[in-house]
Amino acid sequence: MSILELEPLRRRAITFRVASVPVPKGSMKAWVRGKHAVLTSDNKGLKGWEQIVRAQAQAHVAQLEPGPMAISLAFALPRTKSLPKRSERPHLTKPDVDKLARAVLDALTGVAFNDDAQVVSLTCGKRYALVGEQPGVLVSLSPAVEGA
DSSP: OOHHHHHHHHSOOEEEEEOSOOOOOOOEEEEEETTEEEEEESOTTHHHHHHHHHHHHHHHOOSOBOSOEEEEEEEEEOOOTTSOTTOOOBOOSSSOHHHHHHHHHHHHBTTTBSOGGGEEEEEEEEEEOOTTOOOEEEEEEEEOOTTO
16 A cells, blocks of 8 residues: 555544534525525524534544545434334434435535535434433544545
């Protein structure tokens, strides 16, 4: 192996948990104000969620990753009152896992990597939080080995 091939192996994976109710990236609304187009998300809690994710990432990520990234996101969503305490049923209702992932990737842009186009591998899952577990997301970031 050359030094260039070993470089991603030297950089370590970073894992951290964001303990807050995950918010999905919603659809965008657009309108014209004067001569300017204005774009905003239709999900009111999105900006706060992205700020929480960004702050947690800044506490764990030392520098922007310049190369390809592999990311894993494990979402724990709030339990419904009707869900039995010992049940570990899959979370089959909204929010959609892809919209949850989009919100996290947008929050990580400029903190963990320059552009979410650098993400070459994305693994996502969602489930109900366990009894006593705070909803949130477990984020794992690692440099992807090119050509693997």
